[in-house]
Amino acid sequence: MKDDTLSATFQAVADPTRRTILARLAQGEATVQELAEPLPISQPAVSKHLKVLERAGLIERRREAQRHWCRLQAKPLQEVAVWAAEFQQYWDESFERLDELLKKEKGSHQ
Amino acid sequence: MKASQSISKPAVITTPNDTEIRIERTFDAPRDLVFRAYTDAKLLSQWMGPRKYKMTIEQMDVRPGGRWQFTHIDTDGTKYGFHGEYREIVRPERIVQTWNFEGMPGESLQTALFQEHNGRTTVTSIVKFERKEHRDGMLASNMESGLNEGYDRLDELLRTVH
Numbered sequence: 001m002k003d004d005t006l007s008a009t010f011q012a013v014a015d016p017t018r019r020t021i022l023a024r025l026a027q028g029e030a031t032v033q034e035l036a037e038p039l040p041i042s043q044p045a046v047s048k049h050l051k052v053l054e055r056a057g058l059i060e061r062r063r064e065a066q067r068h069w070c071r072l073q074a075k076p077l078q079e080v081a082v083w084a085a086e087f088q089q090y091w092d093e094s095f096e097r098l099d100e101l102l103k104k105e106k107g108s109h110q
Numbered sequence: 111m112k113a114s115q116s117i118s119k120p121a122v123i124t125t126p127n128d129t130e131i132r133i134e135r136t137f138d139a140p141r142d143l144v145f146r147a148y149t150d151a152k153l154l155s156q157w158m159g160p161r162k163y164k165m166t167i168e169q170m171d172v173r174p175g176g177r178w179q180f181t182h183i184d185t186d187g188t189k190y191g192f193h194g195e196y197r198e199i200v201r202p203e204r205i206v207q208t209w210n211f212e213g214m215p216g217e218s219l220q221t222a223l224f225q226e227h228n229g230r231t232t233v234t235s236i237v238k239f240e241r242k243e244h245r246d247g248m249l250a251s252n253m254e255s256g257l258n259e260g261y262d263r264l265d266e267l268l269r270t271v272h
Contacts (some may be wrong), residue, residue, distance in 0.1 A: 010243045090160060091121045095135050097157035098147055102139035105146075105153070 009076045012056035017041065018049050025059060025072040032068040128242045133235040141226035144233060145202035148222065155180075163190075174198055178207065194220075209237070216244035 015021055021035055034040045036046040050070060053059045121135040137144050147153045151170040159165055163182040170178045179193040191212040195217070198206035207221045216239055223234045239245040 008114045052255045088120070091123070091133055091135075094158055094272060095121055095137075097161065098144075099137060101147060101153060101157045102137055102143060105143055106139055 001090065008056040009058065012053055012058055013077070015049065015052075017046075018053055021046075021049060021053065021070075022077065025070060026074075029069055029071045032070060036071060048058065124238075125245070129239045129245055131237045131239075131245060133237070134232065136230055136232045138230055140229055141202050141224050141231045144231040145205075145224050148205060148224075148233075149199070149201075169193075172196060172199055218238050218244075 001082070013022065017039060020039065024030060024035060024038075032043070032046065032050065035041050039046060050059065050061070054061060057076050058073055060073050062069050062074075121133050122131045122220070124134075126132050147157065149172045151167045155165045155167050158180070159182045162185055164212045166183070167179045168179040168181065169236045170176075170180070172178075174196060177193070178196060179191070181192070182190040184190070193210050193212070194208035194217070196205070198204060203224055205220075207220055208216045209220045218240070219238045221236045221238075223236075225232045226232070
């Protein structure tokens with residue numbers, strides 16, 4: 001279950017256009033038009049990306065006064081973010097411990 | 111007295127191509143010793159992973175075809191399991207092993223290269239994923255542009271949404 005969520009999230013965020021869209025939505029709800037405006041691609045292409053994001057559970061869409069609004073659903077993204085930050089932290093802390101161990105081991109062999 | 115450099119430098123993590131992550135770090139010790147810290151279970155269990163985790167090594171058969179398996183146990187009892195197989199052991203230069211993190215999609219192949227210069231050893235680990243998505247997903251938020259600035263806001267958002 002968690003595996004599937006992460007896989008879907010991974011695929012969704014693997015594309016730079018979709019990451020741009022998510023970054024914009026992290027600042028607040030936006031209309032499809034607002035999302036498409038700064039992007040160098042057609043509106044149908046933007047719609048396709050939005051569908052992928054929606055299927056991955058990363059955004060929610062609603063219609064109001066003839067406008068399509070998108071909103072970030074941050075939970076799946078947070079799972080990935082937590083994992084990525086932990087990757088760097090995992091290795092940095094491990095290597096600090098290795099520094100200490102090597103120092104100790106070097107001393108005991110001299 | 112000469113001031114010693116006590117500030118530890120972070121590991122340099124880069125993406126040389128679509129499916130790989132490269133992790134590089136230099137240690138102030140000769141290659142034989144660093145290699146031993148990677149291949150001797152008694153030493154490995156003393157440094158691998160964050161301090162707050164307890165580490166148990168269930169299996170560590172350091173030879174081509176040998177299996178390895180270890181578990182990190184968090185302070186709240188949560189267990190994180192890792193396992194794989196050694197593919198290549200060239201003492202004290204190179205370790206090639208498969209790597210699975212239980213709960214994450216995809217197996218990766220990790221090659222660790224040990225190079226010594228003037229008594230210091232640089233370890234370069236190249237982690238190769240089966241699919242670009244597996245690698246990118248892991249790194250997307252952390253290392254690439256776009257989402258980075260969004261994360262502080264994302265934290266705020268999460269607090270309001272949930």
